[in-house]
Amino acid sequence: MGAPRCLIALLACLFLVEEVEPKVEFTNFKCTSLDPKFAIVEHCYLKSVNRTYKYLALKINLLQKPVTRIKVNGATWKRFNGYKPSLYNVTIDACKFLKNPKSNPVADYIHRLFRTYSNMNHSCPFNHDVIIDKLPISFVNNQVTAVLPVPPGDYMFQSHWYAYDINRATVQVYLTIF
Numbered sequence: 001m002g003a004p005r006c007l008i009a010l011l012a013c014l015f016l017v018e019e020v021e022p023k024v025e026f027t028n029f030k031c032t033s034l035d036p037k038f039a040i041v042e043h044c045y046l047k048s049v050n051r052t053y054k055y056l057a058l059k060i061n062l063l064q065k066p067v068t069r070i071k072v073n074g075a076t077w078k079r080f081n082g083y084k085p086s087l088y089n090v091t092i093d094a095c096k097f098l099k100n101p102k103s104n105p106v107a108d109y110i111h112r113l114f115r116t117y118s119n120m121n122h123s124c125p126f127n128h129d130v131i132i133d134k135l136p137i138s139f140v141n142n143q144v145t146a147v148l149p150v151p152p153g154d155y156m157f158q159s160h161w162y163a164y165d166i167n168r169a170t171v172q173v174y175l176t177i178f
């Protein structure tokens with residue numbers, strides 16, 4: 001009788017620990033427009049409301065709408081002595097990808113972390129500002145499964161946003177994976 005109860009208590013405890021421990025901690029978020037005639041960063045920040053509620057917000061104004069051709073290069077950098085390119089360096093045609101997200105599992109994984117909090121959940125053209133509205137870090141943590149596609153460490157995810165093959169903006173996310 002005692003053993004199963006003991007096991008259940010242990011599992012409950014493991015489950016609670018698993019729930020509370022964050023897998024991802026965001027440390028910085030930076031957005032830069034490289035072409036102010038094309039895009040303006042209205043805001044781009046991480047905010048800690050309190051110990052448990054931290055969110056990421058982004059608003060980029062597009063000045064030459066509609067935008068019909070978008071490419072994104074995303075690369076992961078890992079910190080050793082300074083950040084070094086590591087693991088992923090992928091360029092996608094965002095318009096094709098958004099039409100068929102399953103076509104690129106890595107991009108789909110990243111897109112799923114923020115798409116329900118953004119207005120980037122449709123294919124081209126983009127005829128509105130680009131918004132990520134208070135994406136809770138806890139939501140990201142809940143989406144991240146036990147098996148992360150990268151080993152623990154300090155990372156920087158850098159993305160270059162191209163419209164009509166010209167680099168218009170960069171977005172960098174700094175994070176720690178446990």
Ligand SMILES: *[C@@H]1O[C@H](CO)[C@@H](O)[C@H](O)[C@H]1NC(C)=O
Nearest residue numbers: 048049050051052053054055
């Ligand atoms: C943190 O802030 C959120 C939003 O204001 C609130 O709902 C939550 O209860 C707060 N949590 C703590 C621990 O204060």
Ligand SMILES: *[C@@H]1O[C@H](CO)[C@@H](O)[C@H](O)[C@H]1NC(C)=O
Nearest residue numbers: 073075076077085086089090
């Ligand atoms: C990613 O690949 C492109 C094309 O090969 C290259 O120009 C770029 O420097 C690479 N980025 C990183 C972070 O390694």
Ligand SMILES: *[C@@H]1O[C@H](CO)[C@@H](O)[C@H](O)[C@H]1NC(C)=O
Nearest residue numbers: 098101115116120121122123
């Ligand atoms: C938008 O996201 C929801 C779920 O997050 C999904 O069910 C829906 O198909 C998406 N819409 C488009 C146009 O991708």
